[in-house]
Amino acid sequence: MSAEAIDFLLSRRSVKFVQEPGPSGPELARILQAAMCAPDHGQLRPWRFSLIRGSAIEKLGEKVFETMAAAGVQVPPEKLAANRRWLSQVPLLIAVACRLDHSNAKIPEHERMLATGAAVTNILNAAHMLGYAAFWSTGLGTYVDEVSEILGYDSLDYRFMGYIAVGTPAAPVKAPERPDYHQFVKEWTDD
Numbered sequence: 001m002s003a004e005a006i007d008f009l010l011s012r013r014s015v016k017f018v019q020e021p022g023p024s025g026p027e028l029a030r031i032l033q034a035a036m037c038a039p040d041h042g043q044l045r046p047w048r049f050s051l052i053r054g055s056a057i058e059k060l061g062e063k064v065f066e067t068m069a070a071a072g073v074q075v076p077p078e079k080l081a082a083n084r085r086w087l088s089q090v091p092l093l094i095a096v097a098c099r100l101d102h103s104n105a106k107i108p109e110h111e112r113m114l115a116t117g118a119a120v121t122n123i124l125n126a127a128h129m130l131g132y133a134a135f136w137s138t139g140l141g142t143y144v145d146e147v148s149e150i151l152g153y154d155s156l157d158y159r160f161m162g163y164i165a166v167g168t169p170a171a172p173v174k175a176p177e178r179p180d181y182h183q184f185v186k187e188w189t190d191d
């Protein structure tokens, strides 16, 4: 791997507040193709993505808020306003779902979810490598079944896993502070 590629991995950070421009068509194609390179036990390709762009983002937001209210999920007005402000700037939302495929008893469900998470990580890294920022959020009613269904993901067959906002950072991005890996790693020896 070139030093440049590893530097990209080491410098990625999530940025919630993104604005135009979002990735161009060819850039988005590369970002989504990167998702296809995620590790995937059994080649189940469990990941599913829905692209929501332009005015569809605010329309989705309103539908999500209505659906949450109808489902009895209370969202304080200030949180609704903050979400509206956030969504009004986002050029691209990618909704993420994992296909459960109940007919396959060999690969456990959590491995499909891990593969889908790995696909999302590839998206986050690919967006960063192309000069964009991204943010994975499980807000906006991710865990409300009726919200999953708005996006066409029947909650019996899919696990809805949230949204990735992709665009250009709305404010300068500071270098992330990361923990030293030694705290998380130990050597195992057969002594």
Ligand SMILES: Cc1cc2nc3c(=O)[nH]c(=O)nc-3n(C[C@H](O)[C@H](O)[C@H](O)COP(=O)(O)O)c2cc1C
Pocket (backbone or CB within 6 Å): 012, 013, 014, 015, 135, 136, 137, 138, 139, 162, 176
């Ligand atoms: C599955 C998943 C869901 C997340 N959902 C939210 C969320 O709803 N709201 C939020 O503020 N951060 C959420 N985060 C955290 C951010 O996406 C981001 O990872 C965090 O702010 C740390 O930034 P970093 O990725 O630069 O370390 C989520 C992360 C993951 C992995």
